Amino acid sequence: MDRFLSSSVNRIDAKGRVSVPAHFRSVVQKRGYTELYALRCLDQPAMDVGGLDLLDRYEQRIAQEDPFLQTADDMSFFCHGDGAFLKLDQDGRITMTDFIREHTGIGQEVAFVGRGQFFQIWEPGRLAEHGAKVRERLLKLMQAASGGPAQ
Amino acid sequence: MDRFLSSSVNRIDAKGRVSVPAHFRSVVQKRGYTELYALRCLDQPAMDVGGLDLLDRYEQRIAQEDPFLQTADDMSFFCHGDGAFLKLDQDGRITMTDFIREHTGIGQEVAFVGRGQFFQIWEPGRLAEHGAKVRERLLKLMQAASGGPAQ
DNA sequence: CCCGTTCCCGTTGACGCCCATAAACCCCCA
DNA sequence: TGGGGGTTTATGGGCGTCAACGGGAACGGG
Numbered sequence: 001m002d003r004f005l006s007s008s009v010n011r012i013d014a015k016g017r018v019s020v021p022a023h024f025r026s027v028v029q030k031r032g033y034t035e036l037y038a039l040r041c042l043d044q045p046a047m048d049v050g051g052l053d054l055l056d057r058y059e060q061r062i063a064q065e066d067p068f069l070q071t072a073d074d075m076s077f078f079c080h081g082d083g084a085f086l087k088l089d090q091d092g093r094i095t096m097t098d099f100i101r102e103h104t105g106i107g108q109e110v111a112f113v114g115r116g117q118f119f120q121i122w123e124p125g126r127l128a129e130h131g132a133k134v135r136e137r138l139l140k141l142m143q144a145a146s147g148g149p150a151q
Numbered sequence: 152m153d154r155f156l157s158s159s160v161n162r163i164d165a166k167g168r169v170s171v172p173a174h175f176r177s178v179v180q181k182r183g184y185t186e187l188y189a190l191r192c193l194d195q196p197a198m199d200v201g202g203l204d205l206l207d208r209y210e211q212r213i214a215q216e217d218p219f220l221q222t223a224d225d226m227s228f229f230c231h232g233d234g235a236f237l238k239l240d241q242d243g244r245i246t247m248t249d250f251i252r253e254h255t256g257i258g259q260e261v262a263f264v265g266r267g268q269f270f271q272i273w274e275p276g277r278l279a280e281h282g283a284k285v286r287e288r289l290l291k292l293m294q295a296a297s298g299g300p301a302q
Numbered sequence: 303c304c305c306g307t308t309c310c311c312g313t314t315g316a317c318g319c320c321c322a323t324a325a326a327c328c329c330c331c332a
Numbered sequence: 333t334g335g336g337g338g339t340t341t342a343t344g345g346g347c348g349t350c351a352a353c354g355g356g357a358a359c360g361g362g
Contacts, residue, residue: 010342010343011342011343013342013343013344013345014344014345015316015317015344015345016316016317017317017343017344018342018343019341019342019343021341021342022340022341022342035152037156042286042289042290042293043290043293052152055156059267067208068212068215070194070288071288071292074285074288074289075289076266076267077264077266077281077282077285078285078286078289080154080155080156080264080265080266080267081157081158081264081265081266081271081282082158082282082286083156083157084157084158085156085157085174087317087318089317089318089319090318090319090320091319091320091341091342091343092341092342093342093343095316095317099158161352161353162352162353164352164353164354164355165354165355166306166307166354166355168353168354169352169353170351170352170353172351172352173350173351173352238307238308240307240308240309241308241309241310242309242310242351242352242353243351243352244352244353246307
C-alpha cells in the first residue's frame with residue numbers, strides 16, 4: 001500500500017515532538033521522500049503534508065500565470081512561503097512548531113488524517129467539527145440528487 | 152534542496168546584524184551566489200533577495216515594455232538603482248541598513264520568507280497582515296473557479 | 303582619533319541522536 | 333479459543349551538536 005489512508009491521534013511530548021503513525025512512515029519511505037513538507041491549508045485549520053512533489057502541482061499552475069501579475073505572486077507566496085519542512089527524527093517523530101500550532105490550533109494532541117497522495121495534520125477537536133460539516137454537506141447533496149435519504 | 156522554502160523570524164542584535172536562516176545559507180551556497188542582491192518590492196513593504204540572476208527576472212519584465220514609454224525607464228531605475236548588496240559575514244549574518252528599514256518598517260526582528268528562486272525580508276507584523284490578504288484572495292479565486300471550496 | 307565594519311570567541315537554547323520503558327499487537331501453540 | 337511470548341509502536345528523557353545571538357577586539361577609512 002503506497003497511499004496515506006485512515007487516521008489516528010497521537011500525543012505531543014514535553015519537547016514538542018509527536019510520532020508520525022507507523023503506517024504513514026512506511027508510505028513515506030516507500031515513496032522515497034527524504035523530507036516532508038507541510039503547507040498551511042487555505043480553507044481549513046490544517047496542514048497538508050507530503051513530499052516536495054506536493055509543490056509540483058502548484059508550481060505547474062503558477063507557470064501558467066503571467067509571472068508579473070498579482071495572482072502568480074500570491075500563489076508563489078502561498079506555496080513557497082507558507083510552508084515548513086518537517087524533519088523525521090530517527091524514531092519517526094516530528095516537532096510541532098509555532099508555525100504549525102498557530103494555523104491549526106494544535107495543543108497537546110495531533111490528529112493524522114490520510115488523504116491518499118498526502119496526509120493532513122489537525123487539532124483533534126477541530127477535525128471532528130470539520131468532519132461533521134463534511135458529512136452534512138454530502139448528505140444534503142445525496143438528498144438533493146435522489147429526492148430522499150439513501151437507505 | 153536548491154530552492155528557498157519555508158519561513159522563519161530572527162532577531163536583530165545591537166549592531167544591526169541578523170542571522171540568515173541556516174537553510175537559506177546552504178541554498179545560497181549551493182546556487183553559487185557570491186553575493187546577495189536585495190531589491191525593494193514595488194507593491195509590498197518587503198525586499199526581494201537573491202543572486203544577480205534576480206535582475207534577469209526584472210530585465211525580462213522591462214523588455215516587455217515599450218522602451219519609449221516612461222514605464223520602461225521607471226522600471227529600469229527601480230531595479231538597477233533601488234537595490235543594495237548584502238554581505239554575509241563569517242557567521243552567516245547580514246546587516247539591516249536604513250535603506251532596508253525604510254522600505255520594510257523592520258525594527259527588532261526580521262522575517263525571512265522563501266519564494267523558490269529567491270527569498271524575501273519582511274517586518275513580521277506586516278508579513279502576517281500580507282499573508283492574510285493573500286490567503287483571502289486565493290480563496291476567492293478557488294471559489295470562483297470551482298463554485299465552492301475544494302473538497 | 304573616532305566611528306563603523308569585520309573577525310572571532312563564548313553562551314544559550316533548540317534540535318537530533320540515542321537509549322529505556324510501557325503498552326499494543328501479532329503469531330504460534332496448547 | 334485462550335493464553336504466552338516475542339515484536340513493534342508510542343512516548344519519555346539524557347546528552348551532544350549546532351545555529352542563533354551577544355559582545356570584545358582588531359582593522360580600516362575619513
